Amino acid sequence: MWRFWIDVGGTFTDCVACDPNGQLHTWKTLSSGRLKGRVLAHQAAPDGLRLHDPGLTCTRDGFWTGWQLALLNDASTIATETTVLDSTVNGELLLSSSLGEVDTQQSFELFCDEEAPLICIRRLLGLRLDESLPPLELRLGTTRGTNALLERKGARTALLTTAGFGDILQIGSQERPDLFALTIRKPTALAERAVEIHERLSANGEVLEPLDVDHVRCDLQTLRRDGIEAIAICLLHAYRNPIHEQLVAQMARDVGFAHVCCSSDVAPVIKLVPRAETTVVDAYLSPVLQRYVDGIHQRLTPGSRFKLMTSSGGLIDAANFSGKDSILSGPAGGVIGYAQVAQHADALPAIGFDMGGTSTDVSRYAGTLELEPETRKAGVRLAVPTLAI
Structure with missing residues (x-):
């Protein structure tokens, strides 16, 4: 069974996976789930329009089939959209309709109706949108709750x-x-x-x-x-x-x-x-979190195991994950990670400095994890155990 560890930040989503043979794989994408590209070559074809961007190379033909492509203008706003009919391993896309005048070096975005963690999983497994995921183990830390609180969303x-x-x-x-x-x-x-x-x-x-x-x-x-x-x-x-x-x-x-x-x-x-x-x-x-977690959970195959990191540094089943658990879900994963590294490297005490696109989190580790029974984040008091970050 494949195992995935995914950290969803305010800007980027990072994924580490271990295949059934024990080999590690990594992938990084924008947390928005939108992949940015630039047209390096294009030509009209009898069955549509072909664009080429080597940044879209993948492990199999047809991987991008079913994705939406948005061509951007100079102001980085969407000029027109179309559907990807087919693709090749070298980053060539066949589009369902003409986009009008296309310029070389023009920017575009690829997107679909799946969240960034699912996109990472599909990219590493080489599965198209119309293909079901195999049973897998997913452990997820997310700043979705943190950022919603900071931004009051x-x-x-x-x-x-x-x-x-x-x-x-x-x-x-x-x-x-x-x-x-x-x-x-x-x-x-x-x-x-x-x-x-x-x-x-x-x-x-x-x-x-x-x-x-x-x-x-x-x-x-x-x-x-x-x-x-x-x-x-x-x-x-x-x-x-x-x-x-x-x-x-x-x-x-x-x-x-x-x-x-x-x-x-x-x-x-x-x-x-x-x-x-x-x-x-x-x-x-x-x-907010239930919609996000359900959107991921519904795409997983029965038999998969899905857990999320909580603010206290533990893991909880996706079905039981709630708002109070999410405030430091993403930062807590960083604390657990550097604490293990510092312990194995005999480099104690250690300071953790985790700078993301939205917030920066600082913590310390001197051999034991520090928990606070009550904390204040973004002007709000929380009476639940959280890591001291």
């Missing part, structure tokens, strides 16, 4: 919390990175709505005020109509008794929300602020 999220605590995320813990700054710049909020619901538990988890089911259902229906995609539920003292959170979650699913996160599942800790922030992060990022 997660799902539209609403927080449901106990009445009287609707401003818990705005107030936070009152910690500021620059205590004496006259101009206070708060990070952009992840949850665009905060809804207070009538219920109350005691500090021991006893029900003091029953859940107002009708009011909650009405609020959820309003959020659904307003286009909210994900629901984060964080109720007072729910870490002691999750009954009200579970009832609200079931109502949210009945209304039609596919992404519902409960603080009693995500971060069952006593402190309300970090519990709320962690739950919102999980709800905010999980839809």
